[in-house]
Amino acid sequence: xxxxxxxxxxxxxxxxxxxxxxxxxxxxxxxxxxxxxxxxxxxxxxxxxxxxxxxxxxxxxxxxxxxxxxxxxxxxxxxxxxxxxxxxxxxxxxxxxxxxxxxxxxxxxxxxxxxxxxxxxxxxxxxxxxxxxxxxxxxxxxxxx
Amino acid sequence: xxxxxxxxxxxxxxxxxxxxxxxxxxxxxxxxxxxxxxxxxxxxxxxxxxxxxxxxxxxxxxxxxxxxx
Numbered sequence: 001x002x003x004x005x006x007x008x009x010x011x012x013x014x015x016x017x018x019x020x021x022x023x024x025x026x027x028x029x030x031x032x033x034x035x036x037x038x039x040x041x042x043x044x045x046x047x048x049x050x051x052x053x054x055x056x057x058x059x060x061x062x063x064x065x066x067x068x069x070x071x072x073x074x075x076x077x078x079x080x081x082x083x084x085x086x087x088x089x090x091x092x093x094x095x096x097x098x099x100x101x102x103x104x105x106x107x108x109x110x111x112x113x114x115x116x117x118x119x120x121x122x123x124x125x126x127x128x129x130x131x132x133x134x135x136x137x138x139x140x141x142x143x144x145x
Numbered sequence: 146x147x148x149x150x151x152x153x154x155x156x157x158x159x160x161x162x163x164x165x166x167x168x169x170x171x172x173x174x175x176x177x178x179x180x181x182x183x184x185x186x187x188x189x190x191x192x193x194x195x196x197x198x199x200x201x202x203x204x205x206x207x208x209x210x211x212x213x214x
Contacts, residue, residue, distance in 0.1 A: 075158075084162060121158035121159075121160055123161065124161045125161065125205065130165035131162040131163055132163040132165075133160065133161075135160045136160060136161060138156065139156070143155045
């Protein structure tokens with residue numbers, strides 16, 4: 001791993017926020033994560049919320065991570081909520097954020113793990129159909145700080 | 146040219162799913178009152194809901210670790 005200059009790191013994180021601030025959506029899925037260029041899975045057993053959850057504009061607020069200013073992205077407008085449209089009790093295993101409202105594999109911004117009691121996006125309980133999914137926090141830092 | 150890894154984007158997030166008919170505010174309020182009011186009917190009257198919703202709220206509060214056991 002290479003060490004990244006703090007100014008470059010800030011620019012990198014700012015660019016992520018800029019891209020994410022164009023009507024980005026967050027999707028929650030079950031199953032093995034797909035490649036970032038593959039469209040998100042459909043169907044109520046694979047996708048927790050049909051239309052995704054819209055992120056704000058700007059999507060994140062930026063703050064200081066360690067000594068590096070503007071390198072920490074914190075999801076804005078929390079809690080972000082949406083109504084679950086899954087079948088039965090749904091265990092989230094991964095999430096994706098897309099640029100825009102289509103998860104067609106061409107608009108993936110970032111994706112990562114999810115779980116109940118684990119994962120990058122850590123759910124306190126399983127998702128139930130009709131329930132309100134509430135994203136209460138989501139923070140990104142550049143691991144090279 | 147070899148690829149250069151500039152670092153790893155680290156993510157930390159927290160999420161919940163509140164059962165249908167409940168709100169996070171109601172769950173938290175019922176959880177907060179549970180130590181003083183153990184009766185589901187009384188809790189339901191106080192919070193303007195049903196005893197079934199109180200039961201589900203407590204179940205959820207336990208699962209989500211809003212309440213300790």
